[in-house]
Amino acid sequence: MEATPAPDAKNSLLKLESQLCFPFYAVSRQLTKAYQPYLQALGLTYPQYLVFLLLWEHQELTVKELGEKLLLDSGTLTPLLKRMEQRQWLSRRRDPRDERSVVVGLLPAGRALEAQVGDIPLQMLAKVNMSPAEVGALRVHLTHILAQLA
Amino acid sequence: MEATPAPDAKNSLLKLESQLCFPFYAVSRQLTKAYQPYLQALGLTYPQYLVFLLLWEHQELTVKELGEKLLLDSGTLTPLLKRMEQRQWLSRRRDPRDERSVVVGLLPAGRALEAQVGDIPLQMLAKVNMSPAEVGALRVHLTHILAQLA
DNA sequence: TAATGTTTGATTGTGCGCAATTAAATTTTA
DNA sequence: TAAAATTTAATTGCGCACAATCAAACATTA
Numbered sequence: 001m002e003a004t005p006a007p008d009a010k011n012s013l014l015k016l017e018s019q020l021c022f023p024f025y026a027v028s029r030q031l032t033k034a035y036q037p038y039l040q041a042l043g044l045t046y047p048q049y050l051v052f053l054l055l056w057e058h059q060e061l062t063v064k065e066l067g068e069k070l071l072l073d074s075g076t077l078t079p080l081l082k083r084m085e086q087r088q089w090l091s092r093r094r095d096p097r098d099e100r101s102v103v104v105g106l107l108p109a110g111r112a113l114e115a116q117v118g119d120i121p122l123q124m125l126a127k128v129n130m131s132p133a134e135v136g137a138l139r140v141h142l143t144h145i146l147a148q149l150a
Numbered sequence: 151m152e153a154t155p156a157p158d159a160k161n162s163l164l165k166l167e168s169q170l171c172f173p174f175y176a177v178s179r180q181l182t183k184a185y186q187p188y189l190q191a192l193g194l195t196y197p198q199y200l201v202f203l204l205l206w207e208h209q210e211l212t213v214k215e216l217g218e219k220l221l222l223d224s225g226t227l228t229p230l231l232k233r234m235e236q237r238q239w240l241s242r243r244r245d246p247r248d249e250r251s252v253v254v255g256l257l258p259a260g261r262a263l264e265a266q267v268g269d270i271p272l273q274m275l276a277k278v279n280m281s282p283a284e285v286g287a288l289r290v291h292l293t294h295i296l297a298q299l300a
Numbered sequence: 301t302a303a304t305g306t307t308t309g310a311t312t313g314t315g316c317g318c319a320a321t322t323a324a325a326t327t328t329t330a
Numbered sequence: 331t332a333a334a335a336t337t338t339a340a341t342t343g344c345g346c347a348c349a350a351t352c353a354a355a356c357a358t359t360a
Binding site for chain 4: 327
């Protein structure tokens with residue numbers, strides 16, 4: 001009996017509310033939008049903020065390393081990094097040891113931005129109205145899904 | 151003791167791995183990428199697929215209604231719908247009752263696409279390797295977060 | 301070493317996504 | 331009804347995302 005789905009079971013999978021991917025798509029965009037007021041005050045976009053999170057931690061990274069960590073390719077990163085370079089936030093130079101690689105490094109203005117971020121992460125946690133434990137559990141769950149996909 | 155966070159507690163919030171939003175951002179893009187082979191076979195992009203999911207269910211919707219359901223504004227929808235109109239998938243016409251509104255309706259070619267979608271939703275479920283129960287629970291969770299944000 | 305293959309970024313072109321502005325139609329209010 | 335406010339799309343401009351292609355640098359191997 002259960003072997004044959006109900007007549008409209010397949011069709012119900014074609015409803016927007018049935019989709020798992022749409023909530024991801026929508027939440028991702030709404031989260032980015034929630035960052036907007038904070039990041040705009042610093043003149044940053046969300047992907048640029050992600051680049052800074054990595055550089056504040058690692059000082060220097062190649063474009064390849066940035067791409068691996070953010071799951072972005074050079075078609076996205078190269079123009080984005082050039083805009084950040086124009087703002088004197090970071091430097092881009094070829095690695096003398098391997099001229100194929102471009103090393104991205106923090107400049108003083110970029111380093112100084114870290115202090116201005118303040119409690120943005122805490123403000124964002126407040127916006128989603130979740131306990132640290134919930135956030136942690138959800139992040140584990142999402143990271144697991146990411147591993148399935150990437 | 152717990153009142154004062156450890157010296158680097160605040161800094162740890164600035165690591166990419168600590169962020170909740172990055173997994174959302176990454177999973178959303180990887181999910182879209184996972185749809186790619188299926189949708190490309192139909193000549194569809196992922197946002198266009200979402201529009202079809204709504205139109206297959208409702209036949210006709212205004213741009214405003216589409217925007218409310220997908221959380222997208224006219225700056226995104228208008229050019230997207232025009233591209234779909236060029237393909238003869240749908241029609242766009244002003245509502246005679248209220249000339250401010252544009253009604254989007256399925257055309258035969260758009261209706262015919264529904265049959266070609268086949269088991270894409272099932273294939274996608276297989277890709278994330280989750281049980282229907284897990285998917286349902288996660289969707290509820292995400293929808294709740296979405297309500298907090300939007 | 302010379303030829304072949306691989307790695308790494310850059311470039312190009314298309315399609316979102318969204319803030320800000322504009323314009324037209326409608327509704328509300330004085 | 332006339333004026334003001336609101337609603338609804340369209341437009342403009344910018345910044346991602348990403349597929350596809352290209353070119354240069356490096357590594358491998360015959």
